[in-house]
Amino acid sequence: MIKVLIVEDDPMVAHLNKKYVENVEGYQVVDIANNGEKALKLLRTNKIDLVVLDVYMPKLDGISLLKEMRKRFFMTDVILVTAAKEADNIDSVLKLGAVDYLIKPFEYERLKKALDSYKIRYNLLRNNTPINQEDIDKITKQNVMEVSKDKLEKGLHNKTLERIRNFMRANRECFYSAEEIAKKMDLSRVTIRRYLEYLTSIGEIILEIEYGSVGRPTHLYKYNYTK
Amino acid sequence: MIKVLIVEDDPMVAHLNKKYVENVEGYQVVDIANNGEKALKLLRTNKIDLVVLDVYMPKLDGISLLKEMRKRFFMTDVILVTAAKEADNIDSVLKLGAVDYLIKPFEYERLKKALDSYKIRYNLLRNNTPINQEDIDKITKQNVMEVSKDKLEKGLHNKTLERIRNFMRANRECFYSAEEIAKKMDLSRVTIRRYLEYLTSIGEIILEIEYGSVGRPTHLYKYNYTK
DNA sequence: CTAAACATTTTGTAAATAAAAAAAATATAG
DNA sequence: CTATATTTTTTTTATTTACAAAATGTTTAG
Numbered sequence: 001m002i003k004v005l006i007v008e009d010d011p012m013v014a015h016l017n018k019k020y021v022e023n024v025e026g027y028q029v030v031d032i033a034n035n036g037e038k039a040l041k042l043l044r045t046n047k048i049d050l051v052v053l054d055v056y057m058p059k060l061d062g063i064s065l066l067k068e069m070r071k072r073f074f075m076t077d078v079i080l081v082t083a084a085k086e087a088d089n090i091d092s093v094l095k096l097g098a099v100d101y102l103i104k105p106f107e108y109e110r111l112k113k114a115l116d117s118y119k120i121r122y123n124l125l126r127n128n129t130p131i132n133q134e135d136i137d138k139i140t141k142q143n144v145m146e147v148s149k150d151k152l153e154k155g156l157h158n159k160t161l162e163r164i165r166n167f168m169r170a171n172r173e174c175f176y177s178a179e180e181i182a183k184k185m186d187l188s189r190v191t192i193r194r195y196l197e198y199l200t201s202i203g204e205i206i207l208e209i210e211y212g213s214v215g216r217p218t219h220l221y222k223y224n225y226t227k
Numbered sequence: 228m229i230k231v232l233i234v235e236d237d238p239m240v241a242h243l244n245k246k247y248v249e250n251v252e253g254y255q256v257v258d259i260a261n262n263g264e265k266a267l268k269l270l271r272t273n274k275i276d277l278v279v280l281d282v283y284m285p286k287l288d289g290i291s292l293l294k295e296m297r298k299r300f301f302m303t304d305v306i307l308v309t310a311a312k313e314a315d316n317i318d319s320v321l322k323l324g325a326v327d328y329l330i331k332p333f334e335y336e337r338l339k340k341a342l343d344s345y346k347i348r349y350n351l352l353r354n355n356t357p358i359n360q361e362d363i364d365k366i367t368k369q370n371v372m373e374v375s376k377d378k379l380e381k382g383l384h385n386k387t388l389e390r391i392r393n394f395m396r397a398n399r400e401c402f403y404s405a406e407e408i409a410k411k412m413d414l415s416r417v418t419i420r421r422y423l424e425y426l427t428s429i430g431e432i433i434l435e436i437e438y439g440s441v442g443r444p445t446h447l448y449k450y451n452y453t454k
Numbered sequence: 455c456t457a458a459a460c461a462t463t464t465t466g467t468a469a470a471t472a473a474a475a476a477a478a479a480t481a482t483a484g
Numbered sequence: 485c486t487a488t489a490t491t492t493t494t495t496t497t498a499t500t501t502a503c504a505a506a507a508t509g510t511t512t513a514g
Contacts, residue, residue: 075319084357091352092302094366097324101367103360110360125318133330133337139321140328141368157489179473188491193474209386211414214500215472217387384498406464415500420465442463443507 002122003047006032007039007062008054008081017052020108024115036060036068043074050118054081054104055093066096077121079114081106123203127224138201156198160187164195168205168223175208175220196221229349230274233259234266234289235281235308244279247335251342263287263295270301277345281331282309282320293323304348306341308333344369383425387414391422395432395450402435402447423448 004021006029008014018029030046033039037060039051055062066078080098082090094101099121100114121139124131167185168176178196182189199205199221206224211217231248233256235241245256257273260266264287266278282289293305307325309317321328326348327341348366351358379385394412405423409416426432433451438444 070322075322077322084359090358090363095297095302095304095324097322101363103358103363106360131317131330133333136317136328136330155489160489177473190475190492191490194490207386209384209390211499212472214470216474216498217384218473381496382498387498404464416464417466417501418499421498438508439463441461441509443465445464 001028002026002049002119003028003030005030005039005042005046005048005051005076007034007036007051007057007065008032009034009057013054017111020111021052021115023108024112026119027115036062036065039065040068043069043076048076049122050099051076051078052081053078053098055086056083063093063096066098070097077118079118119204120202123224125203127203127206153198155194160191161195161198164192165199165204168196168199168221169225172223172225175210175222177210177218177220179218181221193219228255229253229276229346230255230257232257232266232269232273232275232278232303234261234263234278234284234292235259236261236284240281244338247338248279248342250335251339253346254342263289263292266292267295270296270303275303276349277304277306277326279306280308280325282307290320290323293325297324304345306345340369380425383422387418388422388425391419392426392431395426395448399450402437402449404437404445404447406445408448 004027006014006017006021008017011034014032014034018032021027021029030048031042033042035057039053040060042048043051053062053066057065060068062080066080069076069078078096078098079100079102080093080096081102081104082093083104090101099118102110102114124135124139163185164181164187167181176184178189178193181187181196182192185192196205196219200207204224205221208220208222209217210220231254233241233244233248235244238261241259241261245259248254248256257275258269260269262284266280267287269275270278280289280293284292287295289307293307296303296305305323305325306327306329307320307323308329308331309320310331317328326345329337329341344366347369351362351366379388391408391412391414394408403411405416405420408414408423409419412419423432423434427434427448431451432448435447435449436444437447
């Protein structure tokens with residue numbers, strides 16, 4: 001579960017955003033803060049992965065809060081939300097190292113994209129295998145342009161993906177070979193492997209190699225859960 | 228003309244990168260700094276738009292330099308370059324608000340992509356029309372995926388390579404024979420040798436020969452950490 | 455005393471093997 | 485009927501095992 005703090009002074013908007021975030025699988029809103037000072041307090045006392053942070057606020061605005069956080073070494077990730085009117089100094093905002101930047105008012109679909117991307121980042125950075133250029137690009141350059149449809153990669157079907165994902169989640173402690181899973185789920189090894197490969201590429205599954213006595217070693221897969 | 232400063236301590240690499248950058252239409256390399264302190268001085272006295280900044284450096288490393296720049300309100304943009312070996316704390320590096328992140332050694336094509344993207348950013352942010360979500364996405368989410376495809380040599384597997392590399396790195400002071408490593412890592416001598424040979428060919432491992440009392444002398448391998 | 459033959463240890467290569475990856479064929483949804 | 489998801493078949497590849505070749509020290513014949 002990715003723990004989210006929403007920082008937004010308008011209670012209506014905050015509530016709406018909370019709904020939005022909790023609508024995405026794997027996310028949980030821990031609390032809402034209506035200004036920067038309260039947010040800082042909450043960051044001190046709660047385990048928070050991600051802050052959805054509005055720039056305009058009384059008391060302590062979003063940009064100052066973010067700078068303050070970094071100064072105090074709160075390394076929590078941030079999605080910055082800016083009203084279109086304040087977007088003139090966007091250049092400096094982009095240098096704050098946020099995970100994503102949303103311009104108000106944003107569509108639910110755009111926020112969902114941001115959260116989906118963040119989930120990939122979250123997983124990739126936590127399964128501590130050495131990181132490479134491809135991973136970095138996946139993390140920073142998530143293509144988000146066609147917001148319209150949740151287009152899954154070709155060759156994959158959402159229903160099958162869900163089935164396999166559920167199976168892996170149900171046995172989150174075990175390492176399985178594609179063969180074993182295929183047998184247990186009554187699907188072909190090839191299909192299983194294609195889905196596992198996809199899940200591995202987005203960091204939701206981790207891959208390990210088992211070297212047998214002779215012959216090419218087998219790939220073992222396990223769900224990448226981070227309690 | 229976009230004015231670039233290259234910050235890189237290895238003169239060969241710096242020169243190469245200069246060539247690369249100047250090969251891209253609309254870019255001009257103003258100077259090269261071989262450490263962070265020199266870079267700061269150059270930033271004070273020159274008009275610079277973009278810094279291609281290596282993380283590893285003597286005197287003042289890239290990350291410290293970037294933090295120092297922000298503290299002093301040098302709002303110059305930065306493309307961060309990290310060696311694969313140092314990429315373990317990548318999470319915090321990603322929070323520094325760089326324009327792009329390259330992992331060494333990078334292909335020319337990838338750098339070109341980064342510079343092409345930056346040109347779009349540069350222009351969008353300077354024609355001060357009110358900025359919208361689409362622009363932000365264009366700036367931050369440039370799709371760059373088709374470039375990165377670091378294919379390993381045939382017969383080698385990335386996961387195995389990583390395992391062996393890690394072992395060698397963990398025992399960076401010791402000279403080991405392929406046989407010994409094979410035993411310790413529970414892999415065959417032949418496999419170990421193939422990977423060590425590869426690592427030797429790219430200079431990551433150094434080879435020495437030990438003459439025993441009788442019989443063919445043994446090859447001893449050690450991680451080359453001075454590089 | 456020298457050098458060829460031998461013994462010993464290790465490297466390097468080829469064959470065997472089992473799994474992954476790719477391609478082709480089939481089934482199914484829309 | 486067409487596009488795409490899944491299975492079956494084929495090819496490729498990453499490993500081990502087995503063995504031949506190489507590099508050295510030792511022995512012994514001349």
